[in-house]
Amino acid sequence: MSTETTVTEVKKPAEALLSKRRKKLISDPLIDSNPVTIQVLGICSALAVTTQMQPTLIMAISVIFVVVMSNFVISLMRNTIPSRVRIIVQLAVVATLVTLVSELLRAFAYDMYKELSVFVGLIITNCIVMGRLEAFALGNKPYDSVLDGFGSALGYSWIILAVAFFRELLGSGNVFGVPVYDSIAGLIGNDFSLARNGLMVTPVGAFIILGLIIWVQRTKTGYVEH
Amino acid sequence: MQQSNTYIITFSIILTVVLGLLLSGTSQVLGPLQRKAEELDAKKQILGAVLDGAQLKQMKPEEVLSFYESRIISKVVDIEGKEVTQNPDGSPIVAEKVNVGKNYKMAPESRMYPIYVFHAEGNPESVESYILPVYGAGLWDEIWGYVALQTDLNTIEGVTFSHKAETPGLGARITSPDVQQRYQGKQIFDESGNIQSVWMQKGEGKDYANDSDKVDGLSGATITANGVNNMLKNYLQYYSSFLSNQKSSQQSEVVAVN
Numbered sequence: 001m002s003t004e005t006t007v008t009e010v011k012k013p014a015e016a017l018l019s020k021r022r023k024k025l026i027s028d029p030l031i032d033s034n035p036v037t038i039q040v041l042g043i044c045s046a047l048a049v050t051t052q053m054q055p056t057l058i059m060a061i062s063v064i065f066v067v068v069m070s071n072f073v074i075s076l077m078r079n080t081i082p083s084r085v086r087i088i089v090q091l092a093v094v095a096t097l098v099t100l101v102s103e104l105l106r107a108f109a110y111d112m113y114k115e116l117s118v119f120v121g122l123i124i125t126n127c128i129v130m131g132r133l134e135a136f137a138l139g140n141k142p143y144d145s146v147l148d149g150f151g152s153a154l155g156y157s158w159i160i161l162a163v164a165f166f167r168e169l170l171g172s173g174n175v176f177g178v179p180v181y182d183s184i185a186g187l188i189g190n191d192f193s194l195a196r197n198g199l200m201v202t203p204v205g206a207f208i209i210l211g212l213i214i215w216v217q218r219t220k221t222g223y224v225e226h
Numbered sequence: 227m228q229q230s231n232t233y234i235i236t237f238s239i240i241l242t243v244v245l246g247l248l249l250s251g252t253s254q255v256l257g258p259l260q261r262k263a264e265e266l267d268a269k270k271q272i273l274g275a276v277l278d279g280a281q282l283k284q285m286k287p288e289e290v291l292s293f294y295e296s297r298i299i300s301k302v303v304d305i306e307g308k309e310v311t312q313n314p315d316g317s318p319i320v321a322e323k324v325n326v327g328k329n330y331k332m333a334p335e336s337r338m339y340p341i342y343v344f345h346a347e348g349n350p351e352s353v354e355s356y357i358l359p360v361y362g363a364g365l366w367d368e369i370w371g372y373v374a375l376q377t378d379l380n381t382i383e384g385v386t387f388s389h390k391a392e393t394p395g396l397g398a399r400i401t402s403p404d405v406q407q408r409y410q411g412k413q414i415f416d417e418s419g420n421i422q423s424v425w426m427q428k429g430e431g432k433d434y435a436n437d438s439d440k441v442d443g444l445s446g447a448t449i450t451a452n453g454v455n456n457m458l459k460n461y462l463q464y465y466s467s468f469l470s471n472q473k474s475s476q477q478s479e480v481v482a483v484n
Contacts, residue, residue: 048393082234089241096245100252107256110263115398118366118391202396202446 029155041127056164060157071149171200274386275374307467362457367391397450408441423459426451
């Protein structure tokens with residue numbers, strides 16, 4: 001886990017609900033400082049759950065919920081948290097939220113609960129969550145922290161959804177379980193069929209897709225690692 | 227800022243209590259819903275061994291439960307194939323309530339073995355298949371499933387597998403229909419009448435249509451596949467007395483009819 005210890009202080013009185021600065025809090029992590037492609041955090045789950053779109057979407061929603069809520073809670077408590085035990089406090093809050101998500105899935109979406117199994121629990125170890133808490137929520141007001149968390153989680157979500165789109169399409173010929181390959185083959189004729197790429201179903205496929213996304217993105221934005 | 231130890235300890239205690247209450251409260255509230263979802267899931271899995279997955283998916287929860295009610299009769303046998311109707315404490319046994327996973331921790335001789343009989347609607351006598359639960363260990367955690375046997379008690383009608391924590395995309399594929407379909411029509415007894423079970427092979431993409439005891443493997447999930455193999459072999463052994471009892475009673479019926 002990479003730890004960012006610099007706490008960014010942003011303070012200004014009576015600001016518009018969605019001022020330019022606040023919009024930037026959401027939009028920045030989408031491309032310019034994307035947690036997955038630029039900061040290279042949360043790779044583990046980006047590889048693990050992205051074989052199909054549907055579980056990936058559930059995972060994305062779960063991560064958005066956990067990051068936003070934990071940012072909010074920690075930001076509310078930021079002046080009372082004893083600094084010597086702050087990591088443990090953050091961990092306890094995050095773990096509680098993740099358990100809540102897991103319990104809710106188990107009650108209302110049992111199939112998804114089974115499918116995602118350990119990976120919902122592993123949101124606890126998703127570096128994006130703790131990263132945002134340490135880097136932002138500890139030093140900023142609740143509303144800003146919520147926006148920041150939402151932006152980061154959204155940045156994570158669109159990347160894993162993009163990876164899942166290509167993996168499911170190329171690996172299983174489906175998108176959201178809809179048999180795209182078979183439909184195309186059906187339109188053209190009986191002798192026509194599209195080959196599925198088994199590599200895409202394995203984690204290796206995720207590495208390749210993710211690598212390509214990072215490559216395309218860095219070529220466009222001209223980002224260089226320092 | 228530096229806080230006193232008392233502050234830190236008080237803070238930690240309050241935090242722990244609040245979070246603990248929150249979690250146990252949720253668990254209490256959601257508990258009944260979760261148990262309902264699990265019951266529905268278990269019945270779906272049992273039916274999954276004999277029904278087409280797509281057909282089962284279209285059914286609403288109440289439809290699944292009423293279909294189950296009208297088509298499945300369950301009973302419990304011991305290792306010798308004799309029917310058990312009472313718990314050691316005298317309470318009646320319900321097959322659906324038997325936790326195969328908990329029984330797995332006991333010695334095979336003292337376990338209870340549920341059997342689900344799939345029969346024609348309205349006629350429990352006209353059996354269509356016998357569904358046997360199986361249980362074992364995968365790579366990370368437990369795996370379980372149901373094997374449906376045709377009335378010859380030899381040919382596999384269908385199987386369904388589930389898992390707790392196998393790797394998604396690798397071992398978790400044992401739940402996918404195309405893997406489970408590989409078992410259809412395979413035979414659990416060899417020519418001399420011994421249990422041969424059905425074995426998932428190493429590697430993937432080969433055709434085992436002519437082998438009655440082999441199915442195509444799972445690439446990248448050999449340990450899960452081995453787990454499935456052991457699970458099938460063990461449980462078919464455990465059920466073998468029941469199967470042979472059932473077979474001989476079938477034969478005597480045929481003789482009586484003649």
